[in-house]
Amino acid sequence: MTRVDNVFYVLRTKHFMTKSVEDVARFVGGRVIGDGAVVVSRVASVGSAKVGDLVFVEEAGGLEAALASAASVVLAGDFAMEAKWKAVVVVQHPRLAFARVAAWIGSAGVREAGAHASAVVHGSARLSEGVSVEALAVIGEDAVIGEGSWIGAGAVIGDGVVVGKKCEIYPRAVLYPGTTLGDRVKVHAGAVLGSDGFGYVRDAKTGRYEKFPQIGMLRIGDDVEIGANATVDRGALDATSIGRGSKIDNLVHVGHNVVMGEDVVLAAQVGISGSVAIGNGVVMGGQAGIGDHARIEDGVILGGQAGVLSKKIVRGRGVVFWGTPARPLREFLRQLAALARLGKKE
DSSP: OEEOOOOOOOBOOOEEOOEEHHHHHHHHTOEEESOTTOEEOEEOOTTTOOTTEEEEOSSGGGHHHHHHSSOSEEEEOGGGTTOOSSEEEEOSOHHHHHHHHHHHHEESOOBOSEEOTTOEEOTTOEEOTTOEEOTTOEEOTTOEEOTTOEEOTTOEEOTTOEEOTTOEEOTTOEEOTTEEEOTTOEEOTTOEEEEOOOOEEEOTTTOOEEEOOOOOEEEEOTTOEEOTTOEEEOOSSSEEEEOTTOEEOTTOEEOTTOEEOTTOEEOTTOEEOTTOEEOTTOEEOTTOEEOTTOEEOTTOEEOTTOEEOTTOEEOOTTOEEETTTTEEHHHHHHHHHHHHHHHHHO
16 A cells, blocks of 8 residues: 555635526526525525525415525515515425525535545555545555545545545545445445445354355445445345435445335434345335345335334335334324223223
8 A cells, every 4th residue: 555645635614606596596497586686695594594695485484584584585485476575586396496506506615636645545546537535544456536526534445446426435434345336425424335244144053153255246326325324235245236316314224235226215223134125215214124135115105113024025105104014104003093992991
């Protein structure tokens, strides 16, 4: 391994672009009510807004407070068509429009390309144009870092790992060999990607456990975000895969050989056993648990602490499941009410 004494990593003060109300309306496909020349440079909540800020309101009941705030511009629904005294942009989905505008006008800072003097980068590693590597980060043999990506302080990028374009790898995240990231992937602090799965074979004669080979891959699609201290295991012999646009919260565990579709959302402390198949658009609430070889089909919603038993299939796009074993919410509530009635009879 060799040290790279290159350009010192710089993170400048957070900055925002200034945009007019007309600019914002064009960007989100909205309609301007009031002065379209008013400018904004930040986003804020209604309670903390200042001059130059943009806020949003989802319901008519909150419009009066937004109009009375110091904010310069309000994003709101059709209920704001008659609004006065302040510039308003009327859109169909104010919260979504607000999120898009926030990403458009704001940025986390400007990172200058190059590696900190204390970073350790193998001579065979390939760092594309615009890559920034912070202090004490380690980049292994034959690793590839895509254009404009950022490797945070103390992060470890293992041998042969491929990181796509404009990725953000936060401090002390660890990417094991065999891991491939698409473009615009965010991996937050302390996350571990590509570690060995929990696979063992028991010797019936001795009662001892022997490790099953964990030599597969981990493939993560574009626009995935992985929360702090989450873990995603590599495949045992094949690959674990996380589909495009999926969002994994802090402290989630995804076991080996899991195949996850696109736009899946996993809340904190979800646990997914090995060889589970998860369809597109699935949502899992906090602490949901999935047994091995289960299949969760497209669009299923699992409530907090829902449990799916091994090898079970859960289907029903848009259906909310609750309890253990997980069942449709209406059924769960009926059973809960029946138990309550039985309790009263005693």
